[in-house]
Amino acid sequence: MKCDDFNSLLADNNQSGTLQLPxxxxxxxxxxxxxxxxxxxxxxxxxxxxxxxxxLRQLERTVTADLLPVRPLAPRRYFFATFVSTFVVIVALGAxxxxxxxxxxxxxxxxxxxxxALGASVCLLAWSIVQQMGPGSRHRLPPAILPVLVIVCLAxxxxxxxxxxxxxxxxxxxxxxxxxxxxxxxxAAIPFWFLxxxxxxxxxxxxxxxxxxxxxxxxxxxxxxxxxxLELSHILTWHLGVAILGAVVGFFVxxxxxxxxxxxxxxx
Amino acid sequence: xxxxxVTPAIAAANTKQxxxxxxxxxxxxxxxxxxxxxxxxxxxxxxxxxxxxxxxxKSQAANREQADDLLQETWMRIHRIRHTYRPGxxxxxxxxxxxxxxxxxxxxxxxxxxxxxxxxxxxxxxxxRIEPRDPLPEFETLIAALPEGQREVVTMLKxxxxxxxxVARATSSTVGAVKQKAHRAYERLRKLLQLGSESAPLxxxxxx
Numbered sequence: 001m002k003c004d005d006f007n008s009l010l011a012d013n014n015q016s017g018t019l020q021l022p023x024x025x026x027x028x029x030x031x032x033x034x035x036x037x038x039x040x041x042x043x044x045x046x047x048x049x050x051x052x053x054x055x056l057r058q059l060e061r062t063v064t065a066d067l068l069p070v071r072p073l074a075p076r077r078y079f080f081a082t083f084v085s086t087f088v089v090i091v092a093l094g095a096x097x098x099x100x101x102x103x104x105x106x107x108x109x110x111x112x113x114x115x116x117a118l119g120a121s122v123c124l125l126a127w128s129i130v131q132q133m134g135p136g137s138r139h140r141l142p143p144a145i146l147p148v149l150v151i152v153c154l155a156x157x158x159x160x161x162x163x164x165x166x167x168x169x170x171x172x173x174x175x176x177x178x179x180x181x182x183x184x185x186x187x188a189a190i191p192f193w194f195l196x197x198x199x200x201x202x203x204x205x206x207x208x209x210x211x212x213x214x215x216x217x218x219x220x221x222x223x224x225x226x227x228x229x230l231e232l233s234h235i236l237t238w239h240l241g242v243a244i245l246g247a248v249v250g251f252f253v254x255x256x257x258x259x260x261x262x263x264x265x266x267x268x
Numbered sequence: 269x270x271x272x273x274v275t276p277a278i279a280a281a282n283t284k285q286x287x288x289x290x291x292x293x294x295x296x297x298x299x300x301x302x303x304x305x306x307x308x309x310x311x312x313x314x315x316x317x318x319x320x321x322x323x324x325x326k327s328q329a330a331n332r333e334q335a336d337d338l339l340q341e342t343w344m345r346i347h348r349i350r351h352t353y354r355p356g357x358x359x360x361x362x363x364x365x366x367x368x369x370x371x372x373x374x375x376x377x378x379x380x381x382x383x384x385x386x387x388x389x390x391x392x393x394x395x396x397r398i399e400p401r402d403p404l405p406e407f408e409t410l411i412a413a414l415p416e417g418q419r420e421v422v423t424m425l426k427x428x429x430x431x432x433x434x435v436a437r438a439t440s441s442t443v444g445a446v447k448q449k450a451h452r453a454y455e456r457l458r459k460l461l462q463l464g465s466e467s468a469p470l471x472x473x474x475x476x
Contacts, residue, residue, distance in 0.1 A: 011451035042426045050319045060311045069305040070351040136361030136437045200349040202369040
């Protein structure tokens with residue numbers, strides 16, 4: 001075993017209470033002065049830097065002064081179900097109000113691919129937001145990367161199933177789609193924001209972008225169901241554009257008005 | 269077993285880890301009782317977690333005064349959002365995630381102030397150096413040369429006693445990413461220690 005392997009072992013093995021080194025590592029440690037010094041560097045002196053008694057008392061006084069019982073946050077599955085059902089309800093409302101002219105225009109493969117990708121994206125985003133609402137939650141995918149990943153994957157799916165064609169009224173028809181999609185996105189953003197306020201989003205920009213994207217995907221899905229135009233540039237610009245717009249708006253809301261998203265600095 | 273071969277450093281580390289594991293369970297219970305408005309558990313939690321939190325802030329390039337302020341701010345935020353802790357889950361990642369946020373906000377605030385103040389500074393602060401007389405540099409001095417992300421991970425692992433999984437939770441990251449940062453940090457620290465034993469300044473290591 002080399003010193004580099006020893007580093008890897010320490011990095012892999014830092015589980016609380018399991019600093020049991022294998023025999024090989026022990027042999028190396030006993031023979032290597034460098035590794036002994038390295039281990040010793042982490043042997044922190046107990047109580048070297050402790051808060052003053054005064055500060056601790058002050059903290060105790062402040063915290064216990066208005067100590068009232070609180071009800072812990074509801075289980076994640078409830079929040080997840082609420083996010084997803086809100087999404088479904090508003091998309092259904094969109095399909096009812098605008099009409100479902102897009103579904104019969106698309107082939108079965110297109111329907112399955114687009115709606116499946118949208119559904120999976122919504123589930124991933126909703127779960128990520130629910131995890132972000134409780135600090136210290138486990139993330140399978142870093143929440144800062146997820147919105148970008150979702151947008152890229154959706155764009156790739158759409159690019160694989162639709163083709164670029166001539167479109168006569170790109171701007172006129174597109175702006176109608178954008179307006180309708182944004183309206184339903186905005187409608188979804190309101191209940192999402194109320195749900196978000198139940199938890200504590202510690203990174204308002206990331207949380208804002210994810211929530212904005214989820215709200216935007218409501219608009220995108222409603223448009224996919226409604227809009228009969230199957231032209232790629234129209235779908236990418238005006239349908240997926242609603243989701244991107246939502247993410248950007250959410251990011252800037254988190255950036256400019258973090259208190260709207262980050263309840264840690266305002267609400268009990 | 270290799271008990272007779274265990275060096276004092278390893279023995280100390282093992283004991284410390286065992287104590288940490290035991291105390292983690294207690295911390296979780298205190299947190300649950302804190303949510304139920306038990307003042308004794310609240311005081312116990314504050315007393316148990318604050319030293320490691322203070323050290324966490326100090327190792328993130330804050331002075332003692334700033335670290336005290338950040339500690340207070342952290343407890344205020346913990347108090348405001350104590351309902352977001354879910355019983356049965358590890359409390360340390362929850363606390364460190366909040367502390368981390370407080371540190372980032374505090375850093376931004378300090379940076380805004382120092383941007384204005386730096387115009388008045390006549391001389392820049394000298395870089396920290398490993399004292400040649402000291403056999404080992406202080407932990408904070410040693411890790412000051414690490415990039416912010418690695419410093420944060422090493423402090424949580426070694427000062428806070430968090431596991432890789434817990435650090436990943438606290439930093440909204442994945443275990444793999446934490447492991448990679450820890451490994452890189454250890455490599456760099458080892459180089460620094462080697463340089464330190466040759467009485468070389470940390471600056472050299474930064475240039476590497």
